Amino acid sequence: MSLELRSRLYEALSEPFIIDPHTHINPLAPASKSLADILGYHYFTELAHSAGLAKSQIEADDLAPQEKVERIFRYLGPLNNTIQYSWFVEIVNSLLGFEVEVLLPEHAEPLWNKAVELMADENWEDQVLQRSHLTAVFLTNDFDDRLEGFNTERYIPCLRTDDLVFKLAHPSVRERLASCSGHDVTDSASLEQALRDRFQVFKNRGARACAISLPPHFAPRPVSTARADRALGQLATKGRDADASDQEAAGYAVFWKLAELCQEYRLPFDLMIGVNRSVYAAGVYQGQDLYDSRVSLIQYQQLFNAFPEVRFPISVLASVTNQELASYAWIFPNVIANGHWWYSNTPTYIEHDLAARLEAIPRTKQIGYYSDMYKLEFALPKFNMYKRILAKVLAERYVQDRGWSEERAADLGLQVLQRNTSIIFPVN
Amino acid sequence: MSLELRSRLYEALSEPFIIDPHTHINPLAPASKSLADILGYHYFTELAHSAGLAKSQIEADDLAPQEKVERIFRYLGPLNNTIQYSWFVEIVNSLLGFEVEVLLPEHAEPLWNKAVELMADENWEDQVLQRSHLTAVFLTNDFDDRLEGFNTERYIPCLRTDDLVFKLAHPSVRERLASCSGHDVTDSASLEQALRDRFQVFKNRGARACAISLPPHFAPRPVSTARADRALGQLATKGRDADASDQEAAGYAVFWKLAELCQEYRLPFDLMIGVNRSVYAAGVYQGQDLYDSRVSLIQYQQLFNAFPEVRFPISVLASVTNQELASYAWIFPNVIANGHWWYSNTPTYIEHDLAARLEAIPRTKQIGYYSDMYKLEFALPKFNMYKRILAKVLAERYVQDRGWSEERAADLGLQVLQRNTSIIFPVN
């Protein structure tokens, strides 16, 4: 009974076309060109590496893409239990026209050929979007991205600000910022000019969010103008040799200024909380970051109080932080629960975290899911995974446990899956 | 099968009359007088505020209660997914004689009228208790409560001590204590006299527990008499201007003294661990507190060892602390797991936490649930929510997973729901 109920709810959730509110899509090359774009995704390379595939085997400069795919294929066996593997199988079956449950090394070549053929179709991008029921996706744009050459109604710009907060001491970042904004940052005033320029440019191009990922120790606070001037001055003259306390003060000053500009330009500020970068420095590309789950949203108390008009869609990296997220979103009007991020984007954690959010946060304040994808083909399996779990939670916890009708349960699902995105991240 | 099994267990759990071992009931006005008493509960105001209702709209001094209710009603739509909303719907259906699944703004007026009519009945209080299968409820009394004018067998006094531990530097608190006890606290000796007076008065009036809520950083320890004398002397002369270290030492001295008196007067000491007050200072009344889930019961190691004869029923605010609670109650004879508090009082967390406790803590050392209510009408939906989850856990984890008979499973449920309360909090 429950399985059929889940299945019906899944169908209802699968009908509408939606917007994916956070991705790393390159709008100039959104879809894959070959299987190397699919299996090169860090989820596969890092798991294969963890299972024994040497980094040198897949990151050699002169490695032919097809050879890389074949090497990864040989390590899929040890991964075939993982949910990440199931994404690949679903792509293979739903988008590449195969029918297989378990992928074997001998599938590598025919699959490579088939993928090359399909992806060469000039409508491949459109087909993928259509079959994935996607109308648009949010991007992750560097602050100096020119935002040109693509349809911003389909590929919606978002201003990513990690470099500004955490790497403003780096000469290369300073130069990029000076170059794109026309302002060399040496104090608070020039910082504001430079950042304001970026917000204006992004806003003009239809940006619908500002975003940043943050380490566990981060605890934003305002910095006095005098202290910010001194810190930014030190960064301007000493670069990465500036004192750690100046680099930290500068970072907090930049972050606070970003929040002020989000308020002024009415942009939600996506906070992705909890990542430690390069924990495993010898790991494969994009497979080096981990975390310390000892983090609390109390670190953001001052921020949430200071900016009541800024919406903060929050992602947390560890499931143990999810209850705090649910509680803070339940109390603070400007805190919104956002998706299931990275190491928490696996079914057991999604199910537990989603259920806790659905029953405690107003239904209007939850963004169900984003794919975080780099290539369009991943929206389909990732969203389908989420929809199955959403259907399960709605079936078991609403229809069965609380006696809701299926229609009412499906409508709640559609709100967090689809409708809220447009309301929380409005068009200009 | 499982749903029917759950239903039968729920019926078995619903039969007996029980004591609610923690509430904020005012014994001089225990039941609601109007719908404003129901919808004025912070769970509704804070969620409506979080969903967009301005604080000024519901906290204006001259706001008519019916108008307040109508304003909150207009924000119920965004909350109708929450478990808190379901409590209101259950009150409406089970106590107010309506039959609705979803409440709409147009229901506000007829419901208001119906509630006024029913609540005007001189037997309303008795009816609510009867329909809720409640024989008595524990109160939360200020240390200077006169404890007069009510039946202490139905409304059982409990000495709440937050002010004494955390606000003894406040002149108003000092005056209240001096006034009710006849002792001005200036050192350890006068502290003991004042507190002993309060314990004696409460004990005389049938108090069955001492209680306190504690912030995450709290780590109780004994304070030497000399240090306590100095700290209490500073508080006596400087009030809130006393040095922070003196205020802290005084707080720990008071807390330790309370534990000593709990031992002497044989009162269980309810510890509610983990709340940060006024995190969202601009929030609505009682909707400002949150928490930092980075707390550990290791902070209470010294306390649990020093007072082996004091029972400590412990509530934790965050589900991530629940495993520690289960483990400490499994090892320490004087640690008892107590209810599902506040932000952990939602089905997903109750289910996970309850299951973990049932399978690891002796059955005699668990208080299943308390309502924490301010008005009697809330016991019914809150306890029913708990009973449904208890029935689910017993059905799935005992009858199905472990092959228990239904009778045996129901008996375990009744022990944690009903029988343990009278044993752990005995009558004088």
Add this chain to the structure above:
Amino acid sequence: MSLELRSRLYEALSEPFIIDPHTHINPLAPASKSLADILGYHYFTELAHSAGLAKSQIEADDLAPQEKVERIFRYLGPLNNTIQYSWFVEIVNSLLGFEVEVLLPEHAEPLWNKAVELMADENWEDQVLQRSHLTAVFLTNDFDDRLEGFNTERYIPCLRTDDLVFKLAHPSVRERLASCSGHDVTDSASLEQALRDRFQVFKNRGARACAISLPPHFAPRPVSTARADRALGQLATKGRDADASDQEAAGYAVFWKLAELCQEYRLPFDLMIGVNRSVYAAGVYQGQDLYDSRVSLIQYQQLFNAFPEVRFPISVLASVTNQELASYAWIFPNVIANGHWWYSNTPTYIEHDLAARLEAIPRTKQIGYYSDMYKLEFALPKFNMYKRILAKVLAERYVQDRGWSEERAADLGLQVLQRNTSIIFPVN
């Protein structure tokens, strides 16, 4: 449907004979001689003590074993909800030939007699192993264990190193080490000689792992030779009066040296992370330890990076650390998830933690379970508990949620339950 499916998977998981990769078995007395060996297990004494049985009642020097058993029996009622109690019931029913669901005080005597009779059989040890489907078990050997007098193919030595890291300042430990290794540790060089001797001896006797349990604050780091020399010199001259900083530095130096030797001798290094010893010092034997769940694997970042060739099977004491374990094992090739330890060895936490591991960690990098037992009779109920949960997770999350065949699901289960042990802990 799901219950039958679970049952079929459980049967499939129960067929093969397995190795138990972590126990505290004494190979010279592996099986119980009487019921006192069973009910003397700390899980029963500590729970009975927690439920009210005085420590003096069961730890008196002159207490007759049968009397001890009868005293514990009288406190089994308050524990009969716990999973630990169910282990005893399963032993009674599966190994001791009784048929009871609930044990009453009057069962104590007949059960005592029956157990004495059965356990006197010279084949009892073999029978227990046979019925438990065990081919071998890993031991926990003190560093100065002579490793003689037993079959090391059945009882596989493992070098336990807590004393070396945390108690090298104790004269008794220093003497034991000098005595067994022939090297008095006064500096880095003699430390290496002494430890190398131990590794060589253990390796010669077929040891397949080095192991240690670690407190929450532990964060291993290399120590310079000069600093290690100074610290070890201080320990040699001052013993436990050595400065805390020297004792700490010595501990880290020893730990790092152990990791180096694990690399050289190709021994996996089992890390059991998170225990605080003697939190409840007045508790019964082995019932005094608890924990602080605020621990992170980020504390082991430097270690995991420094020893890429050492396998680190990791156990965590608190379920809230399990997601970090899953994530670190997903990224680091040398991190392996290992079993469900102690306070996390109860069904609710096993189920949640196991599901999260299965879906995110390569299937080759998970040791499903170990019994941690002191007497052979406990493997049967503990492994059966685990197999039931494994069957449940495979049924619900693989067959139902993901459409896997039963065969494929069972094969995944068998890999983590059985096959991985031999691969991760290879024979010399």
